Amino acid sequence: xxxxxxxxxxxxxxxxxxxxxxxxxxxxxxxxxxxxxxxxxxxxxxxxxxxxxxxxxxxxxxxxxxxxxxxxxxxxxxxxxxxxxxxxxxxxxxxxxxxxxxxxxxxxxxxxxxxxxxxxxxxxxxxxxxxxxxxxxxxxxxxxxxxxxxxxxxxxxxxxxxxxxxxxxxxxxxxxxxxxxxxxxxxxxxxxxxxxxxxxxxxxxxxxxxxxxxxxxxxxxxxxxxxxxxxxxxxxxxxxxxxxxxxxxxxxxxxxxxxxxxxxxxxxxxxxxxxxxxxxxxxxxxxxxxxxxxxxxxxxxxxxxxxxxxxxxxxxxxxxxxxxxxxxxxxxxxxxxxxxxxxxxxxxxxxxxxxxxxxxxxxxxxxxxxxxxxxxxxxxxxxxxxxxxxxxxxxxxxxxxxxxxxxxxxxxxxxxxxxxxxxxxxxxxxxxxxxxxxxxxxxxxxxxxxxxxxxxxxxxxxxxxxxxxxxxxxxxxxxxxxxxxxxxxxxxxxxxxxxxxxxxxxxxxxx
Numbered sequence: 001x002x003x004x005x006x007x008x009x010x011x012x013x014x015x016x017x018x019x020x021x022x023x024x025x026x027x028x029x030x031x032x033x034x035x036x037x038x039x040x041x042x043x044x045x046x047x048x049x050x051x052x053x054x055x056x057x058x059x060x061x062x063x064x065x066x067x068x069x070x071x072x073x074x075x076x077x078x079x080x081x082x083x084x085x086x087x088x089x090x091x092x093x094x095x096x097x098x099x100x101x102x103x104x105x106x107x108x109x110x111x112x113x114x115x116x117x118x119x120x121x122x123x124x125x126x127x128x129x130x131x132x133x134x135x136x137x138x139x140x141x142x143x144x145x146x147x148x149x150x151x152x153x154x155x156x157x158x159x160x161x162x163x164x165x166x167x168x169x170x171x172x173x174x175x176x177x178x179x180x181x182x183x184x185x186x187x188x189x190x191x192x193x194x195x196x197x198x199x200x201x202x203x204x205x206x207x208x209x210x211x212x213x214x215x216x217x218x219x220x221x222x223x224x225x226x227x228x229x230x231x232x233x234x235x236x237x238x239x240x241x242x243x244x245x246x247x248x249x250x251x252x253x254x255x256x257x258x259x260x261x262x263x264x265x266x267x268x269x270x271x272x273x274x275x276x277x278x279x280x281x282x283x284x285x286x287x288x289x290x291x292x293x294x295x296x297x298x299x300x301x302x303x304x305x306x307x308x309x310x311x312x313x314x315x316x317x318x319x320x321x322x323x324x325x326x327x328x329x330x331x332x333x334x335x336x337x338x339x340x341x342x343x344x345x346x347x348x349x350x351x352x353x354x355x356x357x358x359x360x361x362x363x364x365x366x367x368x369x370x371x372x373x374x375x376x377x378x379x380x381x382x383x384x385x386x387x388x389x390x391x392x393x394x395x396x397x398x399x400x401x402x403x404x405x406x407x408x409x410x411x412x413x414x415x416x417x418x419x420x421x422x423x424x425x426x427x428x429x430x431x432x433x434x435x436x437x438x439x440x441x442x443x444x445x446x447x448x449x450x451x452x453x454x455x456x457x458x459x460x461x462x463x464x465x466x467x468x469x470x471x472x473x474x475x476x477x478x479x480x481x482x483x484x485x486x487x488x489x490x491x492x493x494x495x496x497x498x499x500x501x502x503x504x505x506x507x508x509x510x511x
Contacts, residue, residue, distance in 0.1 A: 001058040003035030004206045012048040014259035015060035019275045025211045027066045028300040039071030041082045044191050060260040075213045078205040084122045090192040093200050097256040102229040105132040105151035107144040121344050128181045150188035157182050159342035168302050169239035175221050199226045214239040241309040267372030272324040276317050322369035330362050337371040355431025363438050363488030393479035408510030411503045420449045420499030436492045452491040480509045
């Protein structure tokens, strides 16, 4: 039998971290076993289900790279893939359960159900539906209907029977079915409950394996018994541990974002989020933390999902995010970062000064973790007005009393030097010849102008001629050129800014 797995979210909210992991594991298992992965939308909660939530879920899965063989926008032979469009099918199965005695009509009001639970709890028993209508007579049923009561349909759970579930993650688990409710199959309004619709759909769609959170373990027993009542084979279940916060408790909104697309909007690369989510319960092998989706599929097995809850670590996520930024080819990185870069880089520069943008971004590729950090980093290179200095830069300029004279003299030197032109002037030839961070072994003859290495040699000679300690000179130069004391190599900055901009900024603070 071809393995078939599914992810079945409810469109009542965004795709969160736990849901994304469930989708990813089912997807990876299906791909690893050469099977199919289905997406089914459990939208029977009509009051809370929204198209907005549905679109967020679909977009979140696509952003992560989780595709589906059957489901919304894809179609397939087992549709429709929205439970709200499958109500006739559930009604047919409900009738079969009534006819075989596995289901019965319950007329209890919500108040009566609550009263029954409270009474059982007071008696020291498990609080649940007290089965008051499990064995009523036809006459009693007729009286209740005459009162105008609407019936729900409940499953007749076997009593005093121990049932085993051979879980792919937890091993064999036993439960006495007497501890489980006669749970509702169909509500009075004709809408199926989760456990009922889930069983019907898993059978009709040929689902062979189900990977989901351990909070569904008791649901697994309910569904297992229902499959048996219908004379159907149940899928293999794997109930995996929850994702925990740093405190070891269930992950909360304080620990991680509640919408997976928030990571996208913050500038995380999807490969990093995919990789990190995959590690929350499953290990690639040995000490390898970084792997591609293809590598995961090659090695993924459900049995390798850990039995202990994985802790969400935002520091490790940040490290991983930065590593993926560093791995990305610079041209691709600029393309992917463009929505953020355009906050400080003129849009026309992507056509006229593409090389300059790539050079500037390459200087900070090792220094950022998410794409949204780049606009502030690269802004200095495209600021055509007055550059604002941060507090540390102002201190560096004030610390050296002779800095104004140094800056003025250095401006005179650069004005006569063969630096590339400044933005927005044409500098395509220089940007084509030099890719930063600068390579000191790059032949000088390859560049049509001074390279960063040559600029550094010139600056060191300048410091020696004027009797200035080189370390004291670089700080005020950096502060006046970039507005900050941190960033890329100073002489990469000089090259990137070009002659006109360097001279103008140095003269602003010169004597």
